[in-house]
Amino acid sequence: MARSFSVRAQPGFTTVALICFFLLYLPIATLVVYAFNAGTSIAIWEGFSLRWFHQAWNNSQVIDASIRSVQIATAAAILATICATMAALATTRTRAYRGLTAKYAFINAPLMVPEIVTAVALLIVFSRVKIATGYSGLGYLILAHTAFCIPFAYLPIRARLEAMDLSLETAAADLYATRWQAFRRVTLPLLWPGILAGLMLAFVISLDDVVITEFVKSGGQDTLPTYMLGQLRRVVTPEMNAISTVFLAISILIVTVFFFISRKRDV
Amino acid sequence: MPSAAGCDDNQRSRQKERDVFSGVIVPEKPDRNAIEVRGVSKRFGIGENAFKALDNVSVTIRENEFFTLLGPSGCGKTTLLRLIAGFDFPTEGQIMLHGQDIAPLPPFKRPVNTVFQSYALFPHMTVGQNIGFGLEMLGKPKAEVKARVDQMLRLVRMEALKDRRTSQISGGQQQRVALARALAPSPKVLLLDEPLSALDYKLRKEMQSELKRLQTETGITFIFVTHDQEEALTMSDRIAVMSAGKILQVGAPWEIYDRPADRFVADFIGETNFLPGTLGAIENGRTTVTLSSGAMLPATLAEGYVPNGPATIVVRPEHARAIREGGDLRGQVENIVYFGTDTHIHVRLDDRNLFTVRQQNSRSRDCGFVVGDAVGVAIAPDGAQVLKD
Numbered sequence: 037m038a039r040s041f042s043v044r045a046q047p048g049f050t051t052v053a054l055i056c057f058f059l060l061y062l063p064i065a066t067l068v069v070y071a072f073n074a075g076t077s078i079a080i081w082e083g084f085s086l087r088w089f090h091q092a093w094n095n096s097q098v099i100d101a102s103i104r105s106v107q108i109a110t111a112a113a114i115l116a117t118i119c120a121t122m123a124a125l126a127t128t129r130t131r132a133y134r135g136l137t138a139k140y141a142f143i144n145a146p147l148m149v150p151e152i153v154t155a156v157a158l159l160i161v162f163s164r165v166k167i168a169t170g171y172s173g174l175g176y177l178i179l180a181h182t183a184f185c186i187p188f189a190y191l192p193i194r195a196r197l198e199a200m201d202l203s204l205e206t207a208a209a210d211l212y213a214t215r216w217q218a219f220r221r222v223t224l225p226l227l228w229p230g231i232l233a234g235l236m237l238a239f240v241i242s243l244d245d246v247v248i249t250e251f252v253k254s255g256g257q258d259t260l261p262t263y264m265l266g267q268l269r270r271v272v273t274p275e276m277n278a279i280s281t282v283f284l285a286i287s288i289l290i291v292t293v294f295f296f297i298s299r300k301r302d303v
Numbered sequence: 304m305p306s307a308a309g310c311d312d313n314q315r316s317r318q319k320e321r322d323v324f325s326g327v328i329v330p331e332k333p334d335r336n337a338i339e340v341r342g343v344s345k346r347f348g349i350g351e352n353a354f355k356a357l358d359n360v361s362v363t364i365r366e367n368e369f370f371t372l373l374g375p376s377g378c379g380k381t382t383l384l385r386l387i388a389g390f391d392f393p394t395e396g397q398i399m400l401h402g403q404d405i406a407p408l409p410p411f412k413r414p415v416n417t418v419f420q421s422y423a424l425f426p427h428m429t430v431g432q433n434i435g436f437g438l439e440m441l442g443k444p445k446a447e448v449k450a451r452v453d454q455m456l457r458l459v460r461m462e463a464l465k466d467r468r469t470s471q472i473s474g475g476q477q478q479r480v481a482l483a484r485a486l487a488p489s490p491k492v493l494l495l496d497e498p499l500s501a502l503d504y505k506l507r508k509e510m511q512s513e514l515k516r517l518q519t520e521t522g523i524t525f526i527f528v529t530h531d532q533e534e535a536l537t538m539s540d541r542i543a544v545m546s547a548g549k550i551l552q553v554g555a556p557w558e559i560y561d562r563p564a565d566r567f568v569a570d571f572i573g574e575t576n577f578l579p580g581t582l583g584a585i586e587n588g589r590t591t592v593t594l595s596s597g598a599m600l601p602a603t604l605a606e607g608y609v610p611n612g613p614a615t616i617v618v619r620p621e622h623a624r625a626i627r628e629g630g631d632l633r634g635q636v637e638n639i640v641y642f643g644t645d646t647h648i649h650v651r652l653d654d655r656n657l658f659t660v661r662q663q664n665s666r667s668r669d670c671g672f673v674v675g676d677a678v679g680v681a682i683a684p685d686g687a688q689v690l691k692d
Contacts, residue, residue: 207419
């Protein structure tokens, strides 16, 4: 009877697992199913139809908000990833010194600070800047998103750098590579999966943000999530389900693409 | 590699042009110094917490030499290597390469390449790309890089693996790639940081002779760091023995082994017996020592050493014999250790010191003693040396 211990052999394991999966995915499954509802209700099934996808596609507000979301997320993700890469290089390619831990804490602070606090703070600061400069474009949203995306981009990049053998860069320098050449030819190619992971993560986090966007946006600057929030206050039709379903599909696609890229790079 | 020895200067410089290792300095004067370390100190940290990794070290490494820095871990040998490579900068002192002070230069401006302990091969490049990296960084034309890579692959006998990833080859093969990569730009000095320590015994033996062959064929000065005294003795032209940030002795392997400068060197290299004794009159670096048993032995003095008072005498195990009757010292056999080629007889002397005798084995008889036997130790006439403690 010398069987190795396995959590799967514990009594009730299957039951607990099923309940967890059920709770996690039942609401999402319901949402997806009713996106294809022919009727106007999000609770009563009246047959299969793609009409809500059609309607959302022809809703200029939805398209407008989607484009804005992607613009902000792209800009913020790129900026955040650049900052995060530099921060990760600076905090790992150095001898440990007093204050290094404090720097980690500062970089990761946006993960800990309640989002609503950041949102209110940005609202106050940006409203003054808006008055002083007269500029009220997307820049504020991009800046705000960049700021809270940095730690999300930073974590996978730093993890990758810490796993990298420092002697590789030393070897490059020994073989006549200047600092820039060593970075471009050795550090960057090896860091690439980490940077991609950071970029994707930052993109998804930005795309998803409601609280800060709601506070910082000027009139007519709805992103997809804030637009949906606004709609929910009025009439809820399966159009919301359709938009959410597309949103979900895109997120899954991004994660899948990243998974395959990073797997290929690691071999 | 054709050797330049015997050519006149004119011929030599012309040969250098044609030479495939065109970057290699063919010595103008055979005894020119490749590296001269002058009064170098290296401290890590500041104030009272500062750790002195190197303490006023000076050493000269000659052109075309296989030079070994030997010492226990923490003795500063790797620090000295890193200073020569440019990965660290000395706190004080100069490092001259062919008469030019390179101490302030960054590593990519020094014509010096390194074979790392971990090999540090670039995992995202093929074997060929790894070997060509240095030449590419030097801005050599593509065709030249390719020719040189092929030549290096032949040199380390790895032609078949050119397009493999470095993760797809064995440890010994990675070692060869690391060597080829460091030799490809024809450095003036090749630094090797314990490169054989990750290999198993047989492969290590094989790579030892491989390294010697490469050094002879390329004519490049090798500076080799190791803590393995056997490795140092078998491979080196000269050895520097280091301890606690200082160089204790520099010399040919036989000098280090047979004429150790002090007790640390004698103890670190090979097996040694230490005996207390009293010195007689000193004449021409020779003296007569009276041992605790009353036996008198002729002995040489370590060079430059002027003793006063009681001294330590060192005798290598192979310079003594175990005999039944008589002998310079008497004792009892405490242990017998069989090594295949020879047998070590550990003798507990009457003054309670331990003395090891090494005896060559023969197929027709055993060592002739059993544990507990009374035994005499006869020391060879030139076997004893007086040491600085």
